[in-house]
Every structure is written in C-alpha cells, then in structure tokens.
Amino acid sequence: MADEAKAKGNAAFSSGDYAAAVRHFSDAIALSPDNHVLYSNRSASYASLKKYSDALADAKKTVELKPDWSKGYSRLGAAHLGLSQYDDAIAAYKKGLEIDPNNEPLKYGLADAQAAASRARSAPANPFGDAFSGPEMWARLTADPTTRVYLQQPDFVKMMQDIQKDPNKLNLYLKDQRVMQAIGVLLNVKIRTPTDDASPSERKRAAEAEPPRQPEPEPEPEPMDLSEEEKDKKLRKAEAQKQKEAGNAAYKKKDFDTAIHYYSKALELDDEDISYLTNRAAVYLEMGKYEECIKDCDKAVERGRELRSDFKMIARALTRKGTALVKMAKSSKDFEPAIETFQKALTEHRNPDTLKKLNEAEKAKKDLEQQEYFDPNLADEEREKGNEYFKQQKYPEAVRHYTESLRRNPKDPRTYSNRAACYTKLGAMPEGLKDAEKCIELDPTFVKGYTRKGAVQFFMKEYDKALETYKEGLKHDPNNQELLDGIGRCVQQINKASRGDLSPEELKERQAKAMQDPEIQNILQDPVMRQVLVDFQENPKAAQEHTKNPMVMNKIQKLISAGIVQMR
Numbered sequence: 023m024a025d026e027a028k029a030k031g032n033a034a035f036s037s038g039d040y041a042a043a044v045r046h047f048s049d050a051i052a053l054s055p056d057n058h059v060l061y062s063n064r065s066a067s068y069a070s071l072k073k074y075s076d077a078l079a080d081a082k083k084t085v086e087l088k089p090d091w092s093k094g095y096s097r098l099g100a101a102h103l104g105l106s107q108y109d110d111a112i113a114a115y116k117k118g119l120e121i122d123p124n125n126e127p128l129k130y131g132l133a134d135a136q137a138a139a140s141r142a143r144s145a146p147a148n149p150f151g152d153a154f155s156g157p158e159m160w161a162r163l164t165a166d167p168t169t170r171v172y173l174q175q176p177d178f179v180k181m182m183q184d185i186q187k188d189p190n191k192l193n194l195y196l197k198d199q200r201v202m203q204a205i206g207v208l209l210n211v212k213i214r215t216p217t218d219d220a221s222p223s224e225r226k227r228a229a230e231a232e233p234p235r236q237p238e239p240e241p242e243p244e245p246m247d248l249s250e251e252e253k254d255k256k257l258r259k260a261e262a263q264k265q266k267e268a269g270n271a272a273y274k275k276k277d278f279d280t281a282i283h284y285y286s287k288a289l290e291l292d293d294e295d296i297s298y299l300t301n302r303a304a305v306y307l308e309m310g311k312y313e314e315c316i317k318d319c320d321k322a323v324e325r326g327r328e329l330r331s332d333f334k335m336i337a338r339a340l341t342r343k344g345t346a347l348v349k350m351a352k353s354s355k356d357f358e359p360a361i362e363t364f365q366k367a368l369t370e371h372r373n374p375d376t377l378k379k380l381n382e383a384e385k386a387k388k389d390l391e392q393q394e395y396f397d398p399n400l401a402d403e404e405r406e407k408g409n410e411y412f413k414q415q416k417y418p419e420a421v422r423h424y425t426e427s428l429r430r431n432p433k434d435p436r437t438y439s440n441r442a443a444c445y446t447k448l449g450a451m452p453e454g455l456k457d458a459e460k461c462i463e464l465d466p467t468f469v470k471g472y473t474r475k476g477a478v479q480f481f482m483k484e485y486d487k488a489l490e491t492y493k494e495g496l497k498h499d500p501n502n503q504e505l506l507d508g509i510g511r512c513v514q515q516i517n518k519a520s521r522g523d524l525s526p527e528e529l530k531e532r533q534a535k536a537m538q539d540p541e542i543q544n545i546l547q548d549p550v551m552r553q554v555l556v557d558f559q560e561n562p563k564a565a566q567e568h569t570k571n572p573m574v575m576n577k578i579q580k581l582i583s584a585g586i587v588q589m590r
Contacts, residue, residue: 027046112139
C-alpha cells in the first residue's frame with residue numbers, strides 16, 4: 023500500500039502537481055512512518071510549492087532516519103536556502119559532501135548557497151533605518167495632509183508596500199515626487215518639490231492628475247550579425263518546423279503516408295531535433311510497422327544523448343519503443359525487452375502513462391506465463407503425488423506437489439480442497455481457510471469444499487461460523503454424513519457454552535477470540551441488541567417478545583457460541 027501511494031506521489035510530482043504529490047506521500051508516510059525516502063520526496067514537493075518551513079521539517083526527519091544518506095542533506099540545504107538561512111544551507115551541503123564528495127547536486131547547491139550568502143553580506147545597508155517598517159509608516163503618512171491624498175491612489179500605495187517589504191527598492195521610485203514627499207514626512211525633513219509653491223487645492227489636483235508611474239523598460243539587446251552559414255541554418259530550422267506542423271496535421275487526419283513524408287523532410291532539414299524521429303515513430307506505430315518504429319526510437323535515443331536533448335524527449339522515444347515491443351510480443355519471453363525499455367524510460371522521466379504501460383506489460387507477461395505453464399495432465403499427476411504423500415502423513419511434501427499442480431491448472435477445485443486438508447493437518451489454519459474458500463468459489467456445488475472450510479473454522483473455535491458452513495453444504499448434498507457429523511460437533515460445542523459447562527480457561531480463550539471478530543463487535547455495539555441483553559436480565563416479559571424475532575435470536579445465538587452470553 024505504501025509503495026502504491028509513493029508511486030502515485032512520484033507520478034504527480036513528475037507531472038508538476040506538487041499539491042497532489044504531498045497528499046500521496048503523506049498517505050505513504052502514514053503507512054510507513056520510518057521510510058526516509060518518503061520524507062525526502064515530500065520535502066521536495068513542499069519546496070516546489072515554496073513551503074520551505076514544511077520542507078525543512080521533512081528534510082530534518084529524513085536526516086534523522088538516515089544520517090548517512092547524502093540526498094537528505096541536499097533536501098536540508100535546499101529548504102534552508104529557501105528560507106534565506108544561508109549559513110545553515112552551506113553547512114548542510116558540506117555535510118552531504120562529506121558523505122558523497124562527488125555528488126553533483128550537492129556541489130551545485132553549495133555553490134548557490136555560498137553565492138546567496140555573499141550577495142546578502144554585500145547588500146548595502148538601508149540608509150533610512152526603520153522609517154519604512156511597521157504600521158507607524160502608514161499612520162504618519164495618513165497624518166500628513168499631503169501624503170494622505172496620495173494614499174487614495176493605488177499605484178502610490180503599491181510603491182510604498184514594495185519599499186516597506188524591501189527598502190532597497192526605494193531607488194526604483196525616487197523619480198516619483200510623491201515618494202520623495204513621503205520620505206520627507208517619514209524622516210521629518212522638508213523636501214522641496216515642484217508643487218510646494220502651489221495652494222493645497224492645486225497640490226491635490228496635481229496629485230490626482232499625475233498618472234501612475236510605469237517602470238522604465240529594459241533596453242533590448244542589439245541584434246547580432248549572423249554569418250551566411252548561421253542564416254542558412256536558421257532558415258532550415260524554420261522550414262523544418264513548418265514540415266513538422268504539416269506532418270502533425272496529416273497525422274490527425276490519419277493520412278499516415280503523407281505524415282511520414284513531412285516528418286522525413288523535416289529530419290533532412292534539421293537533424294538536431296529528435297521530435298521529428300519520435301513523431302515519425304508514432305506514425306509507424308499506428309500503421310503497425312513496429313520494426314520501423316523501433317529503429318526510429320533507437321535513433322532518437324542515440325541522437326538525443328549526443329545532443330543532450332531534454333530527458334522527457336528521450337523518455338518518450340523509449341516509451342514508444344516499449345509500446346511497439348509489446349505489440350510484437352507473442353510469448354511471455356517477448357515481454358521482457360518491452361518491460362526493460364519501459365523501466366529505462368522511467369529512469370529518464372517518471373511519466374504516469376509510461377508507468378501504466380509498464381504495469382500492463384508485467385501483468386500480460388504473468389498471464390502468458392500461466393497460460394504457457396498450463397497442462398491439466400501434468401497437474402493431475404502432481405495432485406496424485408500429493409495424495410500419496412498425504413496418505414503417508416508427509417504433509418509438507420504433499421503441499422509442495424499440490425502447489426505445483428495448481429500452477430499447472432489453477433482452476434481445479436479438488437486440488438484446493440486437498441491442499442486445504444494438508445494445511446489443516448499442519449495447523450496453518452488461515453491458509454487452509456483460504457484454499458477452502460477458493461475451492462467453493464470455483465465450484466459452489468463441490469461439497470468437499472464445505473467440509474474443509476467447516477473443519478478449519480471448527481479448529482479455529484468459530485463454531486457458529488462452522489455450523490453455517492456445514493448447513494450451506496447440506497443444500498447441495500442433504501444426506502452427506504461428513505457434513506451432518508460436523509453439524510453435530512458444532513451444536514455440542516455451542517450447547518456446552520450455553521449451559522455454562524466451559525472451564526474458566528476455555529471461556530476466557532473463547533471470549534478473547536470472539537472480541538476480535540468484527541461481527542461480534544458490531545452486535546455488542548448495536549444499541550438495540552444492548553437493550554435486548556438488558557431485557558433478558560431484567561424484563562422477562564420483554565425478553566419473551568424478543569425470542570419471537572429470528573434476527574435477534576440469531577445474534578443472541580452468536581453471542582452464546584462466543585461465550586459472551588449464557589442462557590440459564
């Protein structure tokens with residue numbers, strides 16, 4: 023279960039749904055709270071959501087659970103860096119590098135943390151002190167008649183909020199006379215502005231008329247001079263994109279031959295974009311030309327590694343190749359290269375679609391293996407061998423042969439029945455019960471399945487359940503002596519409990535076992551049944567009425583069988 027939740031978290035993270043990733047990793051942690059990888063993955067998800075405090079808590083837990091795992095310190099450093107705790111980030115990255123000196127992510131992280139710390143130390147001090155901090159700034163601006171008018175202008179308020187958050191941004195707004203006026207008010211200094219000589223009403227009109235200040239645009243870089251060769255290359259790339267678009271349009275119309283023509287043309291014009299190969303491979307896949315599809319995918323992977331293409335593109339090529347291999351598979355062995363290819367794709371990029379294809383391929387391989395191994399004649403031989411060992415009371419050997427028989431023919435209820443008998447002799451009651459139930463599932467009319475199941479339940483001291491099983495078997499064979507004998511044994515044990523003939527040890531054991539049964543728990547928690555039990559003790563008249571209700575009496579009988587209630 024934890025692995026399933028983890029896989030869902032990885033898929034969500036790969037698709038950029040970090041909130042969902044957090045939920046899935048949290049589910050996995052609830053099931054496996056000591057797994058350091060789960061905390062590491064959730065820390066990365068929190069960091070992607072910029073929830074660095076939560077990321078830090080998970081990173082610390084990762085390191086606590088696995089102090090010799092370098093990746094935990096990478097998570098710890100990233101969380102500290104997100105919180106601007108540069109010295110702690112540097113220390114975390116250095117600790118990780120002590121464990122794994124060649125770890126590239128740790129090296130890059132350390133370099134980033136050191137650069138950020140250097141920038142923070144070299145940042146100029148704020149020359150205006152605390153003038154822009156706290157609610158006092160807004161109170162002083164409101165108290166001054168000039169700046170009070172400015173507070174009605176959203177762009178001015180936005181500028182002051184920016185400055186309050188980061189006083190170093192003040193330089194961006196010094197050309198705005200309203201900001202200069204605000205500085206004078208906050209510093210209690212008279213700063214002369216062009217509107218100082220105007221009347222208050224004129225100043226107000228001027229302030230209201232002043233348009234919002236837009237930040238000056240960054241100057242665009244000068245275009246570079248291109249050589250003839252570079253110009254030609256640029257034109258060829260542009261033309262290749264047009265060919266690709268034409269191929270896409272043809273593909274959507276299922277005009278596959280035309281699509282291949284356009285993708286091939288694009289590839290001739292530009293061999294540095296592997297999407298032309300993967301697209302052409304997709305067309306071959308649709309056409310059922312699986313060999314050609316695989317060749318294009320192999321070329322895309324090889325060329326993509328040479329060009330250091332996006333890992334997602336390489337993963338796409340591998341997934342497409344795996345799909346073609348699945349289409350070609352005729353035996354369980356044929357699925358092995360497909361599974362291996364899907365696994366390689368997932369190491370490049372963990373895509374949910376690829377993961378689904380991998381799971382489907384593994385299931386198909388397993389199903390084919392069972393079909394290929396299926397042989398009823400050999401299954402019968404193995405069952406007979408198991409029967410011989412059972413007669414010799416060599417139950418482990420009998421189980422081995424019955425198991426092999428079921429591998430050869432998993433649909434034979436007789437073998438499940440026989441193995442259930444072996445498990446019962448070996449005291450492996452849960453396994454015996456499972457086999458007996460499978461036997462009944464395969465053939466509900468096979469009476470032996472009911473005798474096996476009833477016997478297991480009897481040995482587990484679940485007498486009321488065993489009684490129900492034996493009765494169910496009698497519906498298919500009313501005169502079956504083995505079933506009738508089983509019913510007799512169960513009634514004897516149930517009556518023994520109702521008469522109070524159990525020893526203290528037997529009663530204690532039976533009650534403890536019963537209290538673990540969800541059905542008994544539900545009966546005892548039922549308010550109606552609790553009142554019924556009270557009536558049986560205190561109100562004989564009401565108790566007499568309850569005995570006329572079959573459902574109530576059936577539940578009472580279960581409590582008697584469990585040793586919870588005694589009838590006198």
